Each structure stands twice: as structure tokens, then as C-alpha cells.
């Protein structure tokens with residue numbers, strides 16, 4: 001049986017001539033124009049990034065290596081005794097484009113276990129931070145602290161940089177990081193919210209199982225973790241966390257510099273922090289109603305009040321999607337099929353918002369997409385299983401998002417993508433292009 005790294009190398013060798021041919025013979029082919037609007041409002045729709053790891057169709061939603069979310073969950077080998085796949089097998093899929101066998105997924109799981117110990121100095125860094133630091137700041141700090149262990153940076157400093165083989169160092173860094181992020185997230189959680197008590201990993205468990213264990217959560221939280229990490233993994237390359245990671249890595253910065261920067265982008269309320277904001281919003285609203293599920297009228301009033309105060313409705317809208325996010329639908333299905341959760345008041349409210357908010361956003365007339373995104377549905381599941389500290393939710397997103405970001409920067413090195421450097425123009429140049437005197 002070939003290892004993941006051997007299979008990846010084979011795929012890289014197959015892919016390189018395709019990329020080289022496009023860059024050499026077709027570099028001048030246009031992929032479209034850039035408008036003034038795109039230059040001012042965040043380059044939305046500008047086609048200037050390349051990835052084969054996932055693709056986002058505005059109407060269909062995400063496909064991982066060509067597979068929809070239900071197809072991905074169905075195809076991947078499952079953890080024994082669970083209906084959910086190995087996160088490690090999903091990493092294999094993202095990196096190679098092949099669905100692994102059970103044995104291949106388990107081999108990755110064993111490899112991650114060997115790499116999963118969190119260095120003592122990371123614990124020291126976390127403990128030195130004020131305990132009320134945001135968990136995303138703690139998460140980012142722990143990643144950047146590990147830069148001293150970068151295989152890529154150390155070989156580069158030793159003069160061993162080679163364009164054709166440097167992907168291997170990136171692969172080592174990314175795998176080391178991937179194996180440690182779950183334990184680091186769980187450490188932060190228990191340090192901040194569980195009286196600084198900690199639980200050791202169990203060598204018999206997979207990544208999702210160990211994350212649940214180290215969080216102090218019983219089954220089925222292991223399945224929730226597996227589902228979460230896979231659903232949040234990748235959303236093609238233009239989203240803030242993936243793009244930031246890619247951008248920073250394009251300077252030949254190593255995976256630690258790149259992903260801690262990606263995490264900093266994920267921490268913004270328009271991006272990953274929206275899952276925290278959704279829970280903040282719904283909880284504050286429920287509190288005002290004394291914990292009762294509101295009437296539709298009261299809900300409409302609250303949504304309008306949010307909009308009229310100039311705030312966004314968190315968890316709704318999207319830069320690319322123009323329909324309900326299939327990651328939202330997947331988590332909604334999880335809630336609907338889970339006894340207890342199905343009738344849980346907070347889920348009832350989330351369901352009600354889904355029925356009401358798109359109509360209000362349409363009437364409001366600003367958002368191009370009135371439908372819910374992944375963040376509108378993720379917090380309620382955590383809350384139900386007792387993870388009620390909603391400022392922690394974006395860390396969960398960040399553990400999952402690493403799968404996509406780190407698979408992408410491994411391929412960036414393998415294909416030798418260039419340092420990113422778009423051109424800026426001045427306002428006067430825009431006015432001239434617009435024909436404004």
C-alpha cells in the first residue's frame with residue numbers, strides 16, 4: 001500500500017506538466033475583465049486564484065474534489081462504530097483527490113497520533129496570555145509560537161531550498177500542524193472554561209474521537225466534531241482565511257506564519273466569527289423573551305431592529321453563494337434527525353429565523369443573497385451538547401479550516417505558484433477610466 005505522501009507525489013508529478021503548459025503556452029489568455037466595482041468592493045468574482053481542492057458554485061454550493069457534501073460523507077471510510085468518516089481520511093481526499101480505503105485513512109490517523117503532542121512551550125505561551133484573551137487570539141498565538149519547529153524554515157535557512165522538492169517540507173509542516181490543532185483547541189477550551197483541568201489523548205482514538213475526549217465531551221460529540229471539521233474545511237480559495245493563508249505562503253513563509261495569519265482573518269465578524277455572533281444574537285433575543293420561543297411577529301421586529309441599527313444579520317448572506325449553503329442544510333439535517341435536538345427551543349428559533357429572515361433581507365433590498373450560510377446553524381449544535389461558550393466556536397471553525405488551507409499551500413509549493421502581488425491603482429486612475437473629468 002502506498003503512503004499518503006507517495007500517492008501525493010504521484011499526483012503532483014501528473015499535475016505539474018498541466019500547470020507548466022498553461023503558464024508557458026497560454027499565459028496571455030484572458031479570464032475576464034476587472035471592473036471599478038470589483039476593485040473597490042473586495043475583488044469579488046475576479047478569477048485570479050487556482051485550486052483543484054474544492055470549487056464553489058453559487059447555486060449548488062461547495063464540492064470537495066468534485067464531490068458534494070452528501071457524496072463526500074457517503075464515500076469516505078467510517079470510523080468503526082460511527083456513521084461519520086475519519087477526518088484523517090478526508091485530509092487524504094483533499095490532498096490527493098482519491099477516496100482513501102479504510103486502511104489508508106487509518107494509516108494517516110496513526111501518523112497524526114505520532115505528531116500530535118503539543119510542545120510544552122506552546123502551553124507556556126497560552127498560559128502567559130491573559131485568561132480573558134479571545135480564544136482565537138490564543139489559537140493564533142499557539143500556531144505562530146510553533147514556527148520555530150518549521151521543517152521548511154529550517155531547511156531554507158540551511159540553504160537547502162529546492163523548488164521541486166520543497167513541497168515535502170511544507171507537507172511535513174502541514175501534517176505536524178494538522179495533528180496538533182485539535183489538542184491545542186481542546187487545551188484552550190479547558191484552560192479557559194473548565195477550571196484549567198485537562199484530559200490526555202487516548203491513543204486508540206481517531207482525531208475526531210480524541211477531540212471530543214480532550215474537550216470532555218461524551219458521544220455523539222465525536223461525530224459532531226468529525227462532521228464540523230469536514231464541513232468547515234474548505235470553500236475554494238478566495239475566502240478570507242484561505243486567501244490569507246495562500247497569500248502569506250506565497251512569500252515562501254512557512255505553514256505556521258501562513259496559517260496563523262489565516263486564523264486572524266477567520267476571526268473577523270464578517271467571516272468565521274459570524275458563528276459566535278449568531279449565538280450572541282439569538283441568546284440575547286431569547287433572554288429578552290425570558291427563554292421562550294418567540295412569535296413570528298416578535299422575531300420579525302427583532303430582525304428589523306438589527307437591520308435598522310445598521311448591523312448585519314449574522315449567518316445570512318454570502319459573497320459567492322446565491323442559495324442556502326449546503327453546509328447549513330447538512331447541519332440542519334443533523335438537528336432534524338437527532339432526538340432531543342429536533343425539539344430543542346434554540347433549534348426551533350434557528351428554524352424560525354430560516355423561515356423569516358430571507359424574506360426580510362429581500363424586502364430590505366441590500367444583501368445579494370438572503371439565504372443562510374454555514375454559521376447560522378453551527379452554534380446551536382454546540383450549545384445543545386453543552387459547549388455554550390460561543391466565543392470558542394470560531395476555534396472549531398479554525399481547526400476544520402486548516403484542512404483546506406494547509407492542503408492548498410502544500411499544492412501551492414508543489415506547483416510552484418508565484419508570490420502574490422496584484423496591482424493597485426489610484427482613485428484618479430479610476431476616475432480617468434470612468435471618464436470623470
Ligand code: NMX
Nearest residue numbers: 270271272274312313314315316317318319366367368369
Ligand atoms: N444582513 C444585513 N445586510 C447584509 C447582509 C446581512 N446578513 N449581508 C449583506 N448585507 C448588506 C451588506 O452589508 C452590503 O451593504 P452596504 O451596501 O451598505 O455595504 C450589501 O448588503 C451588499 O452586500 P453583498 O454584496 O450581498 O455581500 P458581500 O459579498 O459584500 O458580503 C457577507 C458577504 C457574508 C460578508 C455578508 O453577507 C454579511 O456581512 N453577512 C453577515 C455575516 C456573516 O454571516 N458572515 C459569515 C460568512 C460565512 N463565513 O463563515 O465566513
Ligand code: MLT
Nearest residue numbers: 234235238239240319373
Ligand atoms: C467560508 O467558508 O470561507 C465562507 O463561507 C466565506 C466565503 O466562502 O467567502
